[in-house]
Amino acid sequence: MRILEGQGVTKYFGGLAAISNVDFHVDQGEILGLIGPNGAGKTTLFNLISAALPASSGGMRFKGQKISGLKPHRICQMGIARTFQETKVFGNMPVIQNVLVGAFFGKPTHISGAAAANEATQALEFVGLSATSAAPIKDLTLAQQKRVEVARALATKPELLLLDELMAGLTPTEVGEAMELVTRIRDKGITIIMVEHVMKAIMGISTRVMVLHHGEKIAEGTCNEISCNKTVIDIYLGEETHAAS
Amino acid sequence: MAEAERLLGLITIGILAGGVYGLLAVGLSLQIGVCRVLNITHGEFLMLGGILTFTFSQLGINPLLAPVIVGPILFGLGFLLQATLFRGVKARVPSPSAFEGNALLAAFGVMYVIQYLARIRFGTQSLPSQYLTQPVPYVGINLAVNLIVGFAIAAALGIAVYLFLTRSRVGKAIRATAEDPPTAELMGVNTNTILAVCFGLGGLLAAVAGTLVSMRTPVSTAMGFNNTVIALIVVTLGGLGSVPGSFIAGIIIGIVSMLVAGLWESVLIVPVYYAMLMVLLLVRPTGILGKK
Amino acid sequence: MNITRLFTTHRKLLLMGFLILLIAFVLTFPLYGGARTRVLITMLVYAILAMSWAMFSGTTGYMSLAPAAFFGTGIYTTYLLQNHLPLPIIIVAAGLISFVLAVLLGLVTLRLKGIYFTIFTFGLVVFIPNVVTYVEGEVTQHHGWYFNVLDRTIILYTMLGLAVVTVLAIYLIRRSRLGLAMQSIGGNEEAAEHMGIDTTRTKVLTFAISAIFMGAAGAVLAPSLSYSNPTIAYSAFYSFVPIVAAVFGGMGSLQGPIVGGLLFGFLEKTLKVEWNTYFMLGFGIIIVLVILFLPTGMVGLVPILRDKLGGAISKWRKGREGEQHANT
Ligand SMILES: Nc1ncnc2c1ncn2[C@@H]1O[C@H](COP(=O)(O)OP(=O)(O)O)[C@@H](O)[C@H]1O
Ligand SMILES: [Mg+2]
Numbered sequence: 001m002r003i004l005e006g007q008g009v010t011k012y013f014g015g016l017a018a019i020s021n022v023d024f025h026v027d028q029g030e031i032l033g034l035i036g037p038n039g040a041g042k043t044t045l046f047n048l049i050s051a052a053l054p055a056s057s058g059g060m061r062f063k064g065q066k067i068s069g070l071k072p073h074r075i076c077q078m079g080i081a082r083t084f085q086e087t088k089v090f091g092n093m094p095v096i097q098n099v100l101v102g103a104f105f106g107k108p109t110h111i112s113g114a115a116a117a118n119e120a121t122q123a124l125e126f127v128g129l130s131a132t133s134a135a136p137i138k139d140l141t142l143a144q145q146k147r148v149e150v151a152r153a154l155a156t157k158p159e160l161l162l163l164d165e166l167m168a169g170l171t172p173t174e175v176g177e178a179m180e181l182v183t184r185i186r187d188k189g190i191t192i193i194m195v196e197h198v199m200k201a202i203m204g205i206s207t208r209v210m211v212l213h214h215g216e217k218i219a220e221g222t223c224n225e226i227s228c229n230k231t232v233i234d235i236y237l238g239e240e241t242h243a244a245s
Numbered sequence: 246m247a248e249a250e251r252l253l254g255l256i257t258i259g260i261l262a263g264g265v266y267g268l269l270a271v272g273l274s275l276q277i278g279v280c281r282v283l284n285i286t287h288g289e290f291l292m293l294g295g296i297l298t299f300t301f302s303q304l305g306i307n308p309l310l311a312p313v314i315v316g317p318i319l320f321g322l323g324f325l326l327q328a329t330l331f332r333g334v335k336a337r338v339p340s341p342s343a344f345e346g347n348a349l350l351a352a353f354g355v356m357y358v359i360q361y362l363a364r365i366r367f368g369t370q371s372l373p374s375q376y377l378t379q380p381v382p383y384v385g386i387n388l389a390v391n392l393i394v395g396f397a398i399a400a401a402l403g404i405a406v407y408l409f410l411t412r413s414r415v416g417k418a419i420r421a422t423a424e425d426p427p428t429a430e431l432m433g434v435n436t437n438t439i440l441a442v443c444f445g446l447g448g449l450l451a452a453v454a455g456t457l458v459s460m461r462t463p464v465s466t467a468m469g470f471n472n473t474v475i476a477l478i479v480v481t482l483g484g485l486g487s488v489p490g491s492f493i494a495g496i497i498i499g500i501v502s503m504l505v506a507g508l509w510e511s512v513l514i515v516p517v518y519y520a521m522l523m524v525l526l527l528v529r530p531t532g533i534l535g536k537k
Numbered sequence: 538m539n540i541t542r543l544f545t546t547h548r549k550l551l552l553m554g555f556l557i558l559l560i561a562f563v564l565t566f567p568l569y570g571g572a573r574t575r576v577l578i579t580m581l582v583y584a585i586l587a588m589s590w591a592m593f594s595g596t597t598g599y600m601s602l603a604p605a606a607f608f609g610t611g612i613y614t615t616y617l618l619q620n621h622l623p624l625p626i627i628i629v630a631a632g633l634i635s636f637v638l639a640v641l642l643g644l645v646t647l648r649l650k651g652i653y654f655t656i657f658t659f660g661l662v663v664f665i666p667n668v669v670t671y672v673e674g675e676v677t678q679h680h681g682w683y684f685n686v687l688d689r690t691i692i693l694y695t696m697l698g699l700a701v702v703t704v705l706a707i708y709l710i711r712r713s714r715l716g717l718a719m720q721s722i723g724g725n726e727e728a729a730e731h732m733g734i735d736t737t738r739t740k741v742l743t744f745a746i747s748a749i750f751m752g753a754a755g756a757v758l759a760p761s762l763s764y765s766n767p768t769i770a771y772s773a774f775y776s777f778v779p780i781v782a783a784v785f786g787g788m789g790s791l792q793g794p795i796v797g798g799l800l801f802g803f804l805e806k807t808l809k810v811e812w813n814t815y816f817m818l819g820f821g822i823i824i825v826l827v828i829l830f831l832p833t834g835m836v837g838l839v840p841i842l843r844d845k846l847g848g849a850i851s852k853w854r855k856g857r858e859g860e861q862h863a864n865t
Contacts, residue, residue: 050731072730082731090724091340101721104714105733138339156733283600283652333829342725345651346598350784351828353777357821361814470773474663477656512667512674519664523645526653 001028003160003191004049004080009058011044011215018044020215021058026160031182031192033206033223035199037235040212042195043085046162049193050082051075062160077108081158083149085165085195089137096133099124099151106156123151127181143170147181154185161185163194167201179205203227211235247385254386255503261392263499264399265457267492269472270479271406272450276323278486279423279443282331282348288473289359290319290448294455295464296367299374308376309394311456316449323448326355328441356469363466371463391460400492402453406446407488419443423486451476478518482525560697574689576806578761581696583782583805584798585703585754588791589747590779592707595788596719597740599651602776603642603658606665607635607748609771611755613669616682616765624687624695628756635752636745643741659776666771673767680766687760696757703750708791710746719743781820784827787834796836 004026011019018041026032034042047053049060051072059068062078070078081102090098103116103123111119124130127147132140137148146166153161167178179201186192186205196202202209202223209226211219219229226232269291276284297318298311306314334351338344377394380387410416421429422439430436458464458472475498483494501521502514586604594601614631615624622630646657673679710716718739721729730736759765778801779794786797801820809816831837 052727052731071735073733073735076731076733084728088725088728090721090728091343092720092724097717098724101717101729101734102732104717107733152728152732277652283655330825330829337829337832339832340724343598343723346594346600347828347832349600349655350780351825353780354821354824354828357817358825359821361818361821364814365818474659477659481653481656510671510674512670514667515660515663516667516671519660522657522660526649526657527645 002026003028004060004062006049006060007058009045009048009060010056011041011048011053012056017215019048019055019212022212022215022217024210024217024220026191026193027207028191029186029189030207031186031194031205033202033209034193034195034212035197035202035209036212039214041215042212043164044215045212046082046164046193046195049075049162050080073105076106076156076158079157079159080162081106081153081156081160082162083146083153083164083166085168087142087145087149089145089148089152091138093137094134095129095137095140095148096120096124098137098148099155102152102155106158119155119157120151123155124148126154126184127151128177143174150181150185154190158190160191160193163192163196165195165197167196167198170198175201250385251507252504253384255507256500257383258386258388258392259500259503260496261388261396261499262461262503263496264396264403264492265454265495266475266479266498267483267495268399268403268450268457269454269476270483270491270495271403271488272447272454273476274480274483274485274487274491275419275443275450276447277480279419280327280331280440281345282327282352282444283345284444284447285349285352285473285477286326286356286359286469287447287451287476288469288471289356289363290323290451290469291455291458291472291476292464292466292469293319293322293359293363294452295374295459295468296363296372296455296466297452298456298459299372299464300367302374302376308374308456308460312398312453315452315456319452320445320449322445324441324445326448327444328437330355331444332437332440356473360466360469367466369466371465374459374464375462376460389461391457395457395460398453398457402450403488403492406450410488415439415442474515475518478522481522560701574693575761576803578689578693578696578758579806580799580802581693581700582754582758582798583778583802584795585696585700585750586775586779587782587786587794587798587801588703588707589750591783591788591794592710593719593744593747594780595783595794596711596716596723597743598723599647599740599744600655600780601658601744601747602655602773602780603639603661603748604751604779605771605773605775606658606661607639607751608755608775609662609666609767610635610638611752611757612759612762612765612770613682613755613767614752615756615759616684619685619760624757624760628695628699628753631756632749632753635748639745639748640741643744647737647740647744662771662773662776666767669767669771682765682770684760684763684765686763689761692757692761696754699750699753699757704791704795706746706750710743711791715739715743781824783834784824785820785835787831787836789833790836793834793836797834800835 002025006022006024009019009022009024010017022045034045036042044053048055051067051070055068059066061067062080065078067075067078090101099120100116103119104111121130124133127150129144129147129151132144137145140148150163150166163182166182167175170178175198182192182194183205194206206223209221209223210217211226211232213235218235219226219232221229269287273284273287276282276287294315297315298308301311301314302308330351331348334347335344338347375391377389377391379390381390381393410419418429418434418439419442421432421434422436426436479491479494479498482497483490498518501517505511505514505517586608590601590604593599611631614634615627618627618630642657642661646654649657718729718734721732721734722736722739726736755770779798782797782801783794784797785801786795787793805816827834
């Protein structure tokens with residue numbers, strides 16, 4: 001079943017088409033890897049899905065329902081949560097309270113304080129940061145802050161989770177841990193789109209991969225299909241020769 | 246016929262007076278757009294410019310030469326404020342998004358310091374600072390020479406600033422800093438210095454605007470606040486970071502103020518500005534020529 | 538009993554006791570010296586303004602310069618209604634009118650970036666009095682507002698009641714969902730939106746709630762003025778006072794603005810008459826220093842001092858114990 005579907009999705013920044021006429025879909029329960037060189041439009045696509053930015057044209061459906069034109073908080077309450085490439089934590093709160101915000105406001109229905117606190121604790125435990133619960137979030141490393149973002153997103157009880165470069169700047173061991181975390185999230189039944197430059201991670205855990213380049217979708221398929229794809233190899237190995245296109 | 250002439254006269258005065266508002270606003274626009282400081286001391290810089298011009302004229306220095314002294318003094322003050330105070334605020338805020346708020350509060354403290362130091366030194370009375378008041382007959386009314394000279398100086402300085410920002414190396418560094426400080430820093434721009442230069446430049450422009458205002462009306466240490474309000478309105482109307490936008494908005498504000506005062510009621514000048522601003526921000530949240 | 542421990546374990550109790558003492562003191566104040574009632578009223582007004590300002594601006598980071606607009610509207614409401622309605626109803630009406638005004642302003646401006654919001658709120662302070670002046674000149678032909686003077690003691694107690702209501706309301710809001718939503722906007726507005734918070738609604742609502750107390754404070758104060766006019770009532774000073782007081786006391790907490798407001802009101806009434814210029818100069822300098830070096834304000838000094846003092850005391854005790862051991 002397709003949980004999310006986009007048709008002709010386009011975003012212009014002035015004259016620049018950051019996303020141009022992209023058709024895409026995400027199947028329920030899969031991990032969709034989203035790759036492409038810097039500036040390809042990956043984050044922009046996330047911004048369009050989560051309604052951080054309005055699309056210039058095109059439409060998207062989430063579980064069959066039109067989501068174009070909704071506000072970000074509605075999107076979140078419908079079941080789409082996200083993290084940010086450049087971490088956006090609540091710097092004025094301790095770690096647990098960051099997660100609590102997600103638990104409190106992320107769902108369409110009202111939730112009691114005790115239940116929210118409970119969910120927040122669980123989400124924090126799930127990402128393995130229980131020990132830092134009471135610490136000011138500023139005291140955490142960047143990698144840890146990204147995990148808090150994941151916990152915060154999970155606390156909203158999403159069905160679809162958008163992860164933007166969760167593994168950037170991690171050591172190989174940490175990458176392994178993050179891959180394990182993403183799989184565990186998928187095993188909870190949450191569908192995932194992840195933007196990643198770490199090829200080992202993409203090839204290791206994605207069900208399917210979609211490749212963006214200059215805002216266009218240039219390839220899509222299983223890991224095997226993608227790693228053999230001529231265009232993709234050209235783009236990743238020979239950026240310069242392709243710059244003219 | 247007399248009515249049409251009167252209208253033309255009012256509009257002309259408005260345009261000429263508006264040039265000075267434009268000049269004042271360019272300075273504030275730089276401080277807000279590049280340094281991210283909502284500088285509510287801006288009017289106090291204008292006040293200092295006007296008062297110092299008057300003080301120097303008492304010592305025999307021609308007001309037209311005053312900017313040469315007053316400009317650098319207030320450039321220095323602005324430079325120092327950014328290099329010490331606002332830089333310090335930036336270094337200490339818990340999160341980058343808290344900077345604008347804290348900088349505003351700090352500016353607020355500075356506003357009191359400048360204003361009350363000035364009061365201690367110069368008192369609160371109006372000082373007769375007018376200069377070049379000779380009338381020039383023009384379609385049924387008289388324009389004072391200071392109005393024309395003021396506009397000419399403001400326009401010349403405005404063009405100079407525009408060229409400086411678009412053509413010079415420092416100007417390009419300023420624009421790079423405004424758009425993306427980390428990248429500018431990577432490209433070898435010393436953003437701390439650039440921000441200080443920008444803030445200083447804002448102070449310099451306010452100072453010259455102060456000189457020009459002092460030639461037309463008496464100055465006093467209490468005049469800063471109203472000018473801050475006007476500058477804020479002009480900046481918002483013109484859009485942040487646009488020199489032509491600031492001037493166009495300044496001239497519009499000048500015309501509107503003359504028309505409202507001349508044809509209606511002068512207490513309504515500010516309400517009319519404000520209503521214009523509301524409508525404009527509702528339909529176009531970036532100002533007339535604003536980019537971002 | 539260790540003093541540090543007393544402070545940490547029974548802090549709530551101590552605070553409560555202190556509050557009760559304070560209230561008892563204020564309640565009986567006219568008995569000690571009725572002439573000072575005026576000072577107390579001012580202190581309470583500033584505390585209310587500072588608390589309400591900090592509740593919205595201190596938490597969300599959206600710097601409002603509008604307090605004078607709501608405060609002045611409160612004064613004006615009393616002037617308009619004083620011959621038609623009893624004071625309690627006028628106070629409620631002033632709160633409601635300020636609320637509506639704030640909702641309208643908030644809907645237009647809170648979608649905008651922080652800087653535009655500040656400029657707009659600032660404009661409001663200049664806009665309203667000019668419009669009122671115009672309307673009075675053209676329509677009612679009245680100039681200046683005269684009030685039916687009320688006994689100052691009654692005003693003092695009413696203001697005290699309003700202050701208590703304000704403290705309670707803000708205390709509850711800070712602990713509620715709304716409070717958490719506001720705080721997350723202050724932390725990172727974009728992230729807050731993506732966590733399911735309707736940020737526009739939250740901002741407009743809390744901005745408007747804060748306006749209620751400001752308007753009500755104006756309405757209560759009015760009968761002590763005997764005379765006012767749009768320029769006095771809407772003076773930008775009333776926008777600056779709460780900011781100065783809240784920053785001075787510490788705008789992140791509930792106590793900070795209260796302490797700051799009371800202190801500023803007291804100092805203003807006692808020092809300003811003689812030392813006006815130096816007083817304001819001093820406050821300007823203090824604001825700058827507080828922003829730079831004491832982000833949690835004066836109340837932020839308390840834990841610092843407590844730690845220092847506590848450390849010193851326990852050191853001293855240890856020293857004594859050591860001595861005793863040596864003696865035995
Ligand atoms: N808010 C924005 N305003 C203007 N241009 C933007 C904005 N966001 C992204 N872009 C531009 O869109 C293009 C795609 O950016 P992005 O989606 O961040 O790429 P990626 O995440 O794939 O590295 C880039 O050229 C970038 O400069
Ligand atoms: Mg990206």
